[in-house]
Amino acid sequence: xxxDIAGExxxxxxxxxxxxxxxxxxxxxxxxxxxxxALDVINGKWKLPIIIAISRGHKRFRDIERNIPKITSKxxxxxxxxxxxxxxxxxSVFDSQPVSVEYTLTPxxxxxxxxxxxxxxxxxxxxxxxxxxSGSNGAH
Amino acid sequence: xxxDIAGExxxxxxxxxxxxxxxxxxxxxxxxxxxxxALDVINGKWKLPIIIAISRGHKRFRDIERNIPKITSKxxxxxxxxxxxxxxxxxSVFDSQPVSVEYTLTPxxxxxxxxxxxxxxxxxxxxxxxxxxSGSNGAH
DNA sequence: TAAAGCACTATCCTAAAAGTAACCGCCTTA
DNA sequence: TAAGGCGGTTACTTTTAGGATAGTGCTTTA
Numbered sequence: 001x002x003x004d005i006a007g008e009x010x011x012x013x014x015x016x017x018x019x020x021x022x023x024x025x026x027x028x029x030x031x032x033x034x035x036x037x038a039l040d041v042i043n044g045k046w047k048l049p050i051i052i053a054i055s056r057g058h059k060r061f062r063d064i065e066r067n068i069p070k071i072t073s074k075x076x077x078x079x080x081x082x083x084x085x086x087x088x089x090x091x092s093v094f095d096s097q098p099v100s101v102e103y104t105l106t107p108x109x110x111x112x113x114x115x116x117x118x119x120x121x122x123x124x125x126x127x128x129x130x131x132x133x134s135g136s137n138g139a140h
Numbered sequence: 141x142x143x144d145i146a147g148e149x150x151x152x153x154x155x156x157x158x159x160x161x162x163x164x165x166x167x168x169x170x171x172x173x174x175x176x177x178a179l180d181v182i183n184g185k186w187k188l189p190i191i192i193a194i195s196r197g198h199k200r201f202r203d204i205e206r207n208i209p210k211i212t213s214k215x216x217x218x219x220x221x222x223x224x225x226x227x228x229x230x231x232s233v234f235d236s237q238p239v240s241v242e243y244t245l246t247p248x249x250x251x252x253x254x255x256x257x258x259x260x261x262x263x264x265x266x267x268x269x270x271x272x273x274s275g276s277n278g279a280h
Numbered sequence: 281t282a283a284a285g286c287a288c289t290a291t292c293c294t295a296a297a298a299g300t301a302a303c304c305g306c307c308t309t310a
Numbered sequence: 311t312a313a314g315g316c317g318g319t320t321a322c323t324t325t326t327a328g329g330a331t332a333g334t335g336c337t338t339t340a
Contacts, residue, residue, distance in 0.1 A: 031196070031256075037266055037267050038266060040185075044183075077288060097338095098336065119182075123174030205317095238308085
């Protein structure tokens with residue numbers, strides 16, 4: 001398990017534009033590295049679905065579990081810990097009669113919205129491309 | 141709405157009732173499924189880096205390999221096949237001396253640009269968040 | 281009193297992803 | 311003649327993700 005940051009360079013923000021504008025294709029590392037950093041946090045099939053479920057108002061363990069098709073307790077438990085370690089999810093325990101636990105998104109998780117939006121949009125279009133324009137039935 | 145966690149009991153709704161009451165359930169799946177469709181295509185640590193490398197002008201096998209840190213021939217070969225199967229990459233063989241092979245992106249791959257942009261932007265910020273605040277450079 | 285919900289954890293196991301290393305034939309350059 | 315580039319393939323091993331199944335201690339509900 002490595003929450004690593006690939007490489008040592010920190011391109012100020014021009015790496016990509018510079019690369020595209022000049023047609024200089026020597027350095028694609030400036031684009032690849034940050035993308036890989038992002039993928040390292042987001043990877044696996046469960047992390048984004050979990051974030052989405054929580055953002056939709058599902059705070060409790062069983063509630064999240066119920067709303068993500070095919071996920072198991074074990075996987076959910078592990079992924080929530082990962083997400084907490086990455087400061088994307090906060091776990092709060094309330095000392096009520098049956099102790100209850102709530103998972104909420106941190107403000108930092110909100111910065112992932114553009115990523116989720118882009119994936120949602122692309123995924124929606126991709127689905128149409130694959131199943132044809134009349135397919136509305138989820139095949140999972 | 142959340143008075144029950146403070147200890148005072150409120151007629152407990154089952155999770156399903158809560159869900160139907162708020163209407164969250166349906167919305168949740170409607171977002172999760174397309175995102176998972178997208179992740180199914182993009183997942184793994186190599187596919188997006190490969191697409192980025194090709195988009196930067198690296199068309200030849202060895203050229204792509206050289207520009208993606210740590211990738212091996214075996215993995216590159218397999219991932220290129222996957223990308224071809226997903227209609228994101230085109231493989232062209234030129235009958236020159238010696239026979240040369242070029243990999244290019246399809247127009248469909250260009251539709252992934254918003255996804256790559258979002259990941260690039262988030263990854264860049266994420267890296268700053270991890271290293272940036274206290275000025276220590278812990279890159280390996 | 282039994283069943284069921286909650287928030288998990290434990291154990292075992294398989295399939296896939298990924299790493300390592302060697303190797304292919306073909307061609308060019310030194 | 312050797313070294314090295316090209317576009318890969320094959321075989322083997324390790325690592326990881328994730329599925330299946332069960333069970334924990336607690337509380338509430340029927």
